[in-house]
Amino acid sequence: MNPKLITGLILEKQNKIIRKLMRIYIHLLITTFFWISCTEDIEHIKPTVTSMTESVYASVNVMPQDVYFAYAAAPGILEKVYIEEGDTIFENQRLALIQxxxxxxxxxxxxxxxxxxxxxxxxxxxxxxxxxxxxxxxxxxxxxxxxxxxxxxxxxxxxxxxxxxxxxxxxxxxxxxxxxxxxxxxxxxxxxxxxxxxxxxxxxxxxxxxxxxxFEIRSKINGRIYKLYKEEGELISLQEPFAQIGMSGEFILDIIIDEVDITRVKTGQLALVALDAYEDQVFEAEITKIYPLKDNRTQTFQVEGKFISSPSVLYAGLSGEVNIVLSTKEDVLTIPLNYLIEGKRVKTKDSEIEVEVGMKDLNRVEIISGIDSSTILLKPQ
The missing domain is CATH 1.10.287 (Helix Hairpins)
Structure with missing residues (x-):
């Protein structure tokens, strides 16, 4: 065969291979550019090493201490009501008279x-x-x-x-x-x-x-009238409360704990309280009482707490969230809770990876194994 012809065929074949490699390279460049563009749009983070506190999360309401509902001992028409909401009262004070x-x-x-x-x-x-x-x-x-x-x-x-x-x-x-x-x-x-x-x-x-x-309604304690449910001239029965009464200026935290968490809660534990009325402020409290009976309707338990450091002004009925501190760990690998999929997986640019998790708080979760601090995680969509 003619040497020139052979050389021409070889060069043509090499050019085809080069063109094919160029197409692959361009495709990779486009794919990489597309991935970079996408990842710029998708939030991504790396796990961080920090200290972490394990806690039980619950809802909380501020309530007057020794709060109770005052009822009539006999039904009838309220002939006279001697008090108003917000009034300070003393023990055995007559609050209302029934005809x-x-x-x-x-x-x-x-x-x-x-x-x-x-x-x-x-x-x-x-x-x-x-x-x-x-x-x-x-x-x-x-x-x-x-x-x-x-x-x-x-x-x-x-x-x-x-x-x-x-x-x-x-x-x-x-x-x-x-x-x-x-x-x-x-x-x-x-x-x-x-x-x-x-x-x-x-x-x-x-x-x-x-x-x-x-036919008289009297106070059991020195305290304050927080709510009146009946007015003069109205009919009151034995089942209807006349007023809600509690201590004046002394408050407790009424905490509702889910059934799955109640066994980890103990009296004396530190509780971090965030009230809706005080944004970006956290107040320390202590767990003082655990009621032993479950509310079957809500599948929850009632727990009481008392402020260690309290706001300057408190009102009955203020609500918020509480974290009851169970334990604290140092140098913990953590990720935001919203990066965890179904409680056991995380998303990377290549695939979803199964991880082993540890303690949790309101915002973050401990990662025991499966990824490290260099892994780039994408936020699930």
Whole structure:
């Protein structure tokens, strides 16, 4: 074969290979440019090494200490309301009066009955004085009958007088003696009856007044009126609260913990509180009480906390979030929580990688294995 022809064929083949390589190279350049352009649009980060605190997240509400709902002990119409929302009150203060005409009539009747019973028992014209006067008369009569009988008996012993005169005087003496005994018994029994009647009337008045107390709503504590649910003239039942009352100026944190986290929460743990009313501020608190019964409706437990450092101004009902600190670790490889896919994978430019995670907080998660601090992660779309 002609050497020139062979050389031409070789050169042509080399040119084809070069053109093919150039197309591949250009394709790679375009692909790389496209990937760089895309990754510039897609958020990406590298894991960071930092300290991390493991905590339990929960919602929180600020509530007055010793808060309770005041209820009526008897149904009826609110005749008078003596307080307003925000008022400071003291223990046993009367807050409202429920209309109770029948109870007032019962008190008047009981008071009248007591007055009558007292007059019968201790009054100037009581029956005991009348009986006592009869007793005094019988005592005098007995002295007279006794004198007559013993004088007649002496005469009889001297054979003076008749047997019938002696028997009559003896009979009269014994009859007066018996009447005096009966009258004294009557006095004792009457005195006992009148005394018991007087005591009963006293108890009746106490009971009537006690029943009237049921128509009053009083405070159990020194505190403040945070909410009134009823106004004057409205009907109130036994099931309806009249007011919400709590300590004035003393607040607790009402924390709701999910069932899956409750076993990790202990009293004495530090809690970091962020209230919606105080943006970008965190306040320290301490877990003080864990209620043992689960709310089956919400599958949660109630926990109480108390501020260690509190805001200068607090209002009942302020809400926010709380992180209950469980433990703290140093030099932890972490990524933002929103870069974690389904709790176990992360996305790179090439593929999704499965990772082993550790502790979490509100924003970040610990990465135990699967990637390192040089891995570029793309934010899931």
């Amino acid at each position: 109770s005409d029948d109870s007032k009539i019962n008190i008047d009747n009981a008071a009248l009955g007591l007055e009558i019973a007292k007059e019968k028992f201790t009054g100037e014209s009581n029956i005991l004085k009348s009986i006592n006067q009869e007793i005094e008369a019988l005592i005098k009569q007995l002295e007279l009958d006794s004198t007559n009988y013993f004088r007649q008996n002496q005469l009889w012993n001297q054979n003076i007088g008749s047997k019938s005169d002696l028997d009559n005087k003896k009979l009269k003496y014994e009859l007066t003696q018996n009447n005096l005994t009966l009258k004294r018994k009557q006095y004792d029994q009457t005195r006992l009856d009148l005394e018991n009647s007087y005591k009963k009337s006293q108890n009746d008045l106490k009971r009537a007044r006690s029943n009237l107390i049921d």
